[in-house]
Amino acid sequence: MDLSFVILVEVLYAIASLVLISAGLAVVFGMMKVINLAHGEFMMMGGYATITAVNLGMNVFVAMLLIAPLVVGLIGLVVERLVIRRLYGRLVDTMLATWGLSLMFIGLATMIFGNTTTGISTPITGFTVGDYQINGYNFFIIVVSIVLVLCMLAVLKGTRAGLIARGTMQRSDMAAALGYSPDRIYMATFFCGSALSGLAGAVLAPLVGLVPTSGGAYIAKAFITVIAGGPSLIAGLVSSATSFGLVSQIFTFTISPVIGEVALLVAAVIVLRLMPQGITGRFFKGKL
């Protein structure tokens, strides 16, 4: 009983962390069709922003939930103005440019923070469930990702800004004809996507040690989740994170963590073989 509860928490945590690391990419790549290979580095910068802010004496939650997304969002804004906006619609070129950006960010972070692993300890203590101890921070990550998904849903579905953004991504010429500036909307959307990546990096930072190359560990999982999710932004994100999180944790618990990681990749291959358009290409069609 205790064990099944602990495993349930671990599964939910695995799903939540996949949602978290993929949310920013779902906006930038899923919505805007910009292949952002610097996604992992945006997360890494979110982590460093948090650690720096905490070391300057700021409350850790303010740093994670406010400062880091803001800082990374602003960096994203600069990147969009200088590089990305010249490359909309040119997939291969954006790929090359963002790969270059990722190398540049790694270099800059190394120059500023050095190469040693840094980190802050988790702000929430562990607690006991029967015979087991659970990391209390796991619950925090689960809550953050649920709130995140609800917020994205509310903004995209409930607000005028979300409607305009979605419309512009589908037919920017039509949006322009209606009097909106696609250039500005693209800019704002990229800001939001970067801020989400920064948030993910910030929230995960207390769990892992941070080095300038940390971003590389997330990029593959984020792309797999978003691509397997398919065309619908939120339904795709949630459904693919759920499937992959479940599969990887089942194998992790029954065999080993390494097999768990492999199972995630194999599951992704199978999903894309059966559903080349992603999960939401077949199910939940037309959902957001």
Place this chain on the structure above:
Amino acid sequence: MSLNRREFLGRSAALTTASLLPYAAYAADTIKLGSVLDTSGIFDAYGKPMDQAMRLALKQINDTGGLLDRQVELMAYDTQSDMALYSQYAQQLTRQDQVDVVHGGILSASREAIRQTMRKSNTLYFYNVQYEGGVCDRNIFVTGVTPAQQVAVLVPYAMKKSGPKVHILAADYNYGQITARWIKKFVEDNGGEVVGTDFFPLDVSDFGSTVTKIQQTAPDLVVAPLVGGAHLSFFRQWAAAGMKDRIPLASTTMGVGNEHKVLTLEEGNGIMVAYNYSQELDTEANKVFKDQWQAEYGDTTSIHELAVSTYQGILLWAEGVRQAGSVEHDAVVEALETGISIDGPAGMVTLDPQTHHATLDVHIMEVENQGMTVIETLPQIAPVDTQAVCNLQENPDDNQQYEIQI
């Protein structure tokens, strides 16, 4: 002033010759020591202090009159944490610079990249890093600890303090795999039992499910030869789950690159380790060494085991050259094979003629307030793992890295 082409060529030729002359004269009577280390890139936390330690040792040798009345000249290359550069610079050191000895290499992959080049060109090679053991080659000398040297000391101590059931978490490459086998052997030799073994690729940083799995096997002790920044997360997540006060931890790697200074007090305190060196060693030799380091670099916080190992490697080589009375390859190797020893910052280090590995003191320590408190010192532990497979006295032509079967 205007120069025509002929004048310009003439003058620059003269200048070049002039600038080369003193160099050539100087170079002729120096001993050349080559170094290849990652002093930038992702391994610089290991490489930079090693480089500093090497320069400190050479400065001390040169300030006291050099070796054989000759100054030692350093030819140092930064391999930038890029494996390809190791082969390139190794070639450059042997062919172009024609050095008398090479010290360097950090990861096992870098050592293997250099080792064959050195062997072919008959250039003496020192590898000054803790590694997985088993290298058997008459041309190489190893001054770091091997798994058996640490595990043989650490496991009995940790088991005595906790209990007989052990769970092993190891990095999934040759170091972790081999060390895990040694841990299993010494756990069983001491009447214990391994209840679980998990291997993790180097980039795994999420240990949530592992923490749960360990609780399922309910061990008395967790031994963790985990490697690198991503694996450091384990210690953090273990503490965050509140496990640290329930099941004690021991590690053969945590702290080699000063990792314990990154963990907070509640995350690090109490982790048991065993190394040849720690900054907290309370010996006269260590105090002198730290003072010298302080005088040279202004700050001793970066000193770690690998740096001291490098320092001791240079001292051993220098002692070999002194006893041989020459820098000629075979003479130095023979001198080093006489069971030569030096007193380093971490105590006496003796070269084992059979394996060319070091016999040295190992200290059992516990992490305390981002330092390592020495609990017990075990003097002169031999590299038993490599001795089990390698005998250079009987097979001087041996050239391979044995995988030690236990």
